[in-house]
Amino acid sequence: MCGIAGIYQLTEQSTPEHSILSRMNDSQWHRGPDAGDYFYQPTIGLAHRRLSIIDIAGSPQPMQSTNAQACIVFNGEIYNFAELRAELSALGHQFNTHGDTETILNAWLEWGPACVQHLRGMFAFAIWDKTQQCLFLARDRLGIKPLFYSLLDNGDFIFGSELKVLRHHPDFKHNLRHSAIEDYFTFGYVPEPHTIYQHSYKLSPGHTLLLKHGSARLPEPEQYWDLPTQWDTALSSDALQQQLIDRLREAVKIRLVAEVPLGAFLSGGVDSSAVVAMMAGLQSEPVNTCSIGFDNPKYNETEFARQVAARYNTAHQENIVGENDFDLLDKLADLYDEPYADSSAIPTYRVCEMARRSVTVALSGDGADELFAGYRRYKLHMHEQRLRNMLPLALRKPLFGVLGKLYPKLDWAPRFLRAKTTFQSLALDTVAGYHNSIAILRDDQRSALYSDEFKRKLKGYNSIEVFRRHAAKAAELDPLKITQYLDMKTYLVGDILTKVDRASMAHSLEVRVPFLDHKFVEWAFTAESEANLQHGVGKLGLKKALEPHLPHDVLYRQKMGFAVPLTQWFRGPLKQQLTDKVLSDTMLNSGYFNAAELKRLVSDHCSGRKDNSAALWSLLMFAAFLQRSPS
Structure with missing residues (x-):
């Protein structure tokens, strides 16, 4: 893995x-210290x-083609x-090395921009073609590797x-993108193709960008791949179960090639355990596995990781985090460069830190929840969808709209009584309802949070536009598949893969x-929703x-996830730090926020009246970003 x-x-x-x-490149030294x-x-x-990782003695970069026509960084x-x-x-075509970099270079010389169609893997690369006087950039289909x-x-x-x-370029403009702030307080990250800065972008997954000398403006990126949205025959439940192990094993097998120590994360959940099970059947030596546990049983999954490690006799390492x-x-703000509000970045950083002590490559189970509908929110969304199908929007909108406004936010109550978000979502269509359900701060909460001045700057923009843009390409899918499609275009790349890339490359x-x-995604996404x-x-x-392949307890227990105790932190050891940063002059004078609402969010949470931990974490991370961002 590298930095370009x-x-x-x-x-x-x-x-x-x-x-x-040199200054720009040195800032990412951690991505490639070799x-x-x-x-x-x-x-x-x-x-x-x-x-x-591969062809350690060869494959130096930047690498020129044998005819000196093209040069690549990958x-x-x-x-x-x-x-x-x-x-x-x-x-x-001639080859002077034994790695994959020269393969991309020659693929460019043979097929031009269509070279990406031949590549199977994770990648972000740039190719300079001297003959054509052009620069070609590409990012892998799912967005595993980043490119700004x-x-x-x-x-x-x-x-x-x-x-x-x-x-680190002296002429880079640090003006913030107003719509990105609205997106951040909805999703907890800034979705592709935007960044928090007005004049910079992320190359979206499955896209390429071709620039030619003399151009005065940026061309539009070209999409070369998307999730399937139409298929002749859906993959049945029986076919899915019959074929899955062989296809997953093949996807794992091709990822075991390395000239350095290799292992896997093992959380004790279904997905990482599945990867370890496949690895164990593909190599003669024990799989190197590592797990992070917590000294609070509520957040600790190590018991289940140990079951899998024992079953496959892995070389298992475990670290208990306080x-x-x-x-x-403070490190998180430096690591992610823009506001990022997934608190599981902390244990992810720790497990990467531990894994690096024994391996240079680790396999993970990321992506399975989006691909196979594993998140609890899919189940809740489909419960709501059944009601949407029973009542037309003309009836649901006034009925549930009023209930959504009047019903109190009962964070302290049993889950079945916390219906405010559900009522709001039922007053909306499928896409808007899902947008409301997954938001860190819902529309009404963001409206209360923002200052009047900032609302004017937004000019009516709402983060629902991110979902609408993607959903327009998935209109033929059923409601569950639409939400999976939305997550794979937004949450997977903007949150999950971003978290893992920065945390792993930091080490x-x-x-x-x-x-x-x-190839596995294209097959699995056609499975019947049932x-x-x-x-x-x-x-x-x-x-x-x-x-x-796995114990029943691992497969069918309640999903736990990589959580941290934010609610308790903000009422205990982090209470002062929370107050100091969220209510700092930097935040209060930024022009983005209603000061009274900031103070209310902090006060209500710290007093125990409400659980505002998710909103407060997003504010804390935004405050950390602002403190580091040049004015």
Whole structure:
């Protein structure tokens, strides 16, 4: 795994300044501590930081083609590179290395922008073609590897693996994007293709960008892949169970190629346990597994991880983290570069830190919940959807709209009495209802939080537009599949994969994701919704297929997740820090917030009247970002 960076002078003919590109590249040293180098020609400068995984002795980057026509910087792994190498060799291309980087380079020379269609893996790369005087950027289909870019006022196009790379260019503009703030307080992250900054972007998953010298403006990225939204025959429950193990095993197998120590995360949940079970059947030596536990039983899954480790005789490591492990608060803001409000980033950082002591590559179970409908919110959404199907919107909107406004927020009450969000969602259509249900702060809460001045700057923008944009491409799917599609376009890439990439690369650890193999995804996403969610049980087809491989307790226990005790933290050891940061002059004078609402959120939570922990964590992370962001 690596870090890439570059400067392309779209309107000038000079060579980019080394001191600037060096500063940009050094900011991502953690992504590739093994080596780093540069490539310069008139108009272009490319930089690379390398974490050596395959062909350790060779494959230096930036890498030029044998005919010196093209040069590449690449972050990721191409799992079918051996097959592609043979195909390209037969077509007359020469190879001087034994890794996957040169395979991409020759694929570009043979197929041009269509080279991405031949790649199976996770990747973000940039290719400079001297003959065509163009720069080609690409990101993998699911967004496992990140890629940021910006066009500066002087006509320079800059890019990098992390947002901090762009921020280290002296001409980078730090103006905040108002719509991104609205998106952040809804989702807890800034969804693709935007960043928190007005003039920078993320290249969306499954997209490429082709820039040619002399262009005065950025072209629109081209989409080369999407989740299937139409299929002739849906994958039945029986077919899903019969084929799943073979397909998952193959996706795991191709991810076991490495010249460095390799292992897996083992949380004790279904998904990571499935990956470990497949690995154990594919290698003769014990699988290296690692788990993070908590000294609070409410958040501790190590008992189940131990069951799987014992069953497959893994080389298991376990680390128990104290309940009050919140020393990473300030580090998180530096790690993620823009506001990011998933508190499970803390245990994720810790498990990556532990794994790196024994391995350089770790496999994870990420992506299975989105692909097989494993989240509890899918079950709740489908309960609501049955009511939507019974009553037309013309009746639901006034009835549940009034109930949603009048019903109190009963955080202290039993779950079945906490109906405010449900009533609000039932007054809306499927997409808007799901948007309301998953929001950290719902529409009414965000309206109360924002200052009048900031509302004017938003000019009527609402984060529902993110969902509407994606849902328009999934209109033919059933309601459950639509929500899965939305999550794979937003939550998976913006939250889950972002969390894992930054936390793992902070420790120079590569994480591979078998469930997000695009061939496996294309097959699994066509499964009948009833094969995934039935009788309130999510991931049912996956679980049934895994019954011969995993303990019943692991498969069918209640999903726990990587949670931290925010509610208690904010009423105890973090109470003063919360108050100091959320009610700081930086926040109160930012112009974004209604000061009275900020104070009420803090007061109501700390007094025990309401549980505002999710909203307060998002505010705390935003405050940490503002304190570090240049004015």
